[in-house]
Amino acid sequence: MTAEDPQPLAELDPPRLAPERTAFFLDFDGTLADFNEDPSAVFLPERERRSLGQLAEATGGAVAIISGRAIADIDRMLAPLKVPVAGVHGLERRNASGKTVHADVPEAPLAAARTRLQPFARLHPGLLVEEKPGSVALHFRSRPELEPQCLEVARSITDADEGLHVLHGKMVIEFKAGHATKADAVAAFLEEEPFRGRKPFFAGDDSTDEDVFVRMLEMKGISVKVGPGLTAAAYRAGGIDAFRDWLASLARQLNHTERSTAARA
Ligand SMILES: [Mg+2]
Structure with a gap:
């Protein structure tokens, strides 16, 4: 900046x-x-x-x-x-x-993140979990009011595994394995x-x-x-x-x- x-x-x-x-x-x-x-x-x-x-x-x-x-x-x-x-x-x-x-990306932390994100998204219709090669993304564009809860889940995921790199984009939080x-x-x-x-x-x-x-x-x-x-x-x-x-x-x-x-x- x-x-x-x-x-x-x-x-x-x-x-x-x-x-x-x-x-x-x-x-x-x-x-x-x-x-x-x-x-x-x-x-x-x-x-x-x-x-x-x-x-x-x-x-x-x-x-x-x-x-x-x-x-x-x-x-x-x-x-x-x-x-x-x-x-x-x-x-x-x-x-x-x-x-x-x-x-090359480690699969285990991604699998753990998916396991945490999917039930969270099911609980809040409109949230979207997107799986990509080496990454998993949580989109909240349809539910912008849920940003604080999404950030909280993100924190719980990264607290559990330091191997994931978190990117906070526009209406999306992404968990990336690999640097x-x-x-x-x-x-x-x-x-x-x-x-x-x-x-x-x-x-x-x-x-x-x-x-x-x-x-x-x-x-x-x-x-x-x-x-x-x-x-x-x-x-x-x-x-x-x-x-x-x-x-x-x-x-x-x-x-x-x-x-x-x-x-x-
Ligand atoms: Mg862009």
């Missing part, structure tokens, strides 16, 4: 984002797609699918989704588009050549083609994206916080619509530049 307020995204000069020198990393929920009370009902609007496709084309494939969702879930939402993805907050990663790596983070996933992509040697750009909306914003500062990358809240990001988009409009315009512009450069060559 920084005391300095981020600059408005409109002040980010598109020439700083040359398609052959920039690697784009984007969060999904709250950044590209609107939230829904049922996380499985979330979808990517057509224009945003087009923006991603144009960005991927313009950059030679240097676009990756960095999400808390499982890779399979992101693939389903982006289809027929398929891009590199880091899922479950960095616990799994599929690179540009299609190779997927899963972090890999979104920032680690971005760093791993940057070791590989076609991301290697490029300036990283990352946009995200949640507190779980702050570790990437901090890493962007260290890497002299560009970071964009979507929406309000204290942040370490250098730029801020007022909200998801402002960000998506900006991204659509950038993707069109870069795609056009790339096409005219290719035509001249």
Whole structure:
């Protein structure tokens, strides 16, 4: 976190984002797609699918989704588009050549967390327990008034097992086995083609994206916080619509530049 307020995204000069020198990393929920009370009902609007496709084309494939969702879930939402993805907050990663790596995670603490969460969710209709590879998440978007009780259950789970890493996102508490983070996933992509040697750009909306914003500062990358809240990001988009409009315009512009450069060559 920084005391300095981020600059408005409109002040980010598109020439700083040359398609052959920039690697784009984007969060999904709250950044590209609107939230829904049922996380499985979330979808990517057509224009945003087009923006991603144009960005991927313009950059030679240097676009990756960095999400808390499982890779399979992101693939389903982006289809027929398929891009590199880091899922479950960095616990799994599929690179540009299609190779997927899963972090080794201990199963026992996850099983214990599930055993504790499922009866709690059954007791409170509207709460949702989501199982992902290496993690289990408790969603309370439909029952925001239950946040204190959810936090209490979370505390009882982590008191019982210190091997779980707790992430508190928007209307969700997630229990992650394994320490890999979104920032680690971005760093791993940057070791590989076609991301290697490029300036990283990352946009995200949640507190779980702050570790990437901090890493962007260290890497002299560009970071964009979507929406309000204290942040370490250098730029801020007022909200998801402002960000998506900006991204659509950038993707069109870069795609056009790339096409005219290719035509001249
Ligand atoms: Mg998000």
